[in-house]
Amino acid sequence: MDVLFQGSLLDVDEKPGPGPLAPVRTRLSRGAWIDVLPGWLGGADALFDRLLREVPWQAERRVMYDRVVDVPRLQKFYGEDEPLPDPVLTEAKAALDAHYAGELGEPFRTAGLCLYRDGRDSVAWHGDTIGRAAAEDTMVAIVSVGSPRSLLLRPRGGGPSVRRELGHGDLIVMGGSCQRTWEHAVPKTARPCGPRISVQFRPRGVR
Numbered sequence: 704m705d706v707l708f709q710g711s712l713l714d715v716d717e718k719p720g721p722g723p724l725a726p727v728r729t730r731l732s733r734g735a736w737i738d739v740l741p742g743w744l745g746g747a748d749a750l751f752d753r754l755l756r757e758v759p760w761q762a763e764r765r766v767m768y769d770r771v772v773d774v775p776r777l778q779k780f781y782g783e784d785e786p787l788p789d790p791v792l793t794e795a796k797a798a799l800d801a802h803y804a805g806e807l808g809e810p811f812r813t814a815g816l817c818l819y820r821d822g823r824d825s826v827a828w829h830g831d832t833i834g835r836a837a838a839e840d841t842m843v844a845i846v847s848v849g850s851p852r853s854l855l856l857r858p859r860g861g862g863p864s865v866r867r868e869l870g871h872g873d874l875i876v877m878g879g880s881c882q883r884t885w886e887h888a889v890p891k892t893a894r895p896c897g898p899r900i901s902v903q904f905r906p907r908g909v910r
């Protein structure tokens with residue numbers, strides 16, 4: 704696979720795995736919010752390298768109008784009963800469950816992984832509304848490793864967007880009504896950028 708990633712030299716001295724979980728919450732409109740914690744995962748560059756090599760990345764094609772097009776990123780979905788591909792992700796999920804279970808009322812169950820090979824890979828504006836999130840409040844927790852990319856959020860129906868740069872072990876949690884009243888996207892970028900892997904933890908029945 705033709706992807707290059709220049710990691711941080713500081714990373715080798717870091718304790719691998721999640722640090723203390725004290726994210727900062729930003730309330731958006733209509734009951735949506737995001738929690739953000741930069742650099743939550745120590746050893747993020749090493750995790751990126753392992754995931755790049757070990758995850759069986761899949762290219763998908765989708766029907767769009769009357770054409771079949773390549774999905775502009777590689778993906779791998781881990782269902783409830785599938786072991787996660789790396790122990791650091793298992794630790795991250797356990798830490799997220801410990802922190803959010805009270806508020807969420809249930810654990811995170813699945814992990815969707817996306818690999819953005821370069822600035823041409825992207826995800827278009829959408830909410831994760833296949834399933835319960837179309838009607839209920841929920842949470843989607845995203846850990847990012849590799850080069851930073853912008854995650855944009857905007858209210859459905861229009862309004863100013865919110866931008867967060869995510870990479871290098873950063874955490875963002877989209878919560879409340881975020882999936883149904885807001886949309887999010889990782890737009891293509893013309894600026895040179897290396898690959899990024901995003902890991903999305905979701906509860907049962909949310910996708």
Ligand SMILES: O=C(O)CCC(=O)C(=O)O
Binds near residue numbers: 817887902
């Ligand atoms: O790359 C990301 O962090 C976002 C991915 C995403 O929104 C999705 O897969 O539903």
Ligand SMILES: [Fe+2]
Binds near residue numbers: 829831
């Ligand atoms: Fe999404």
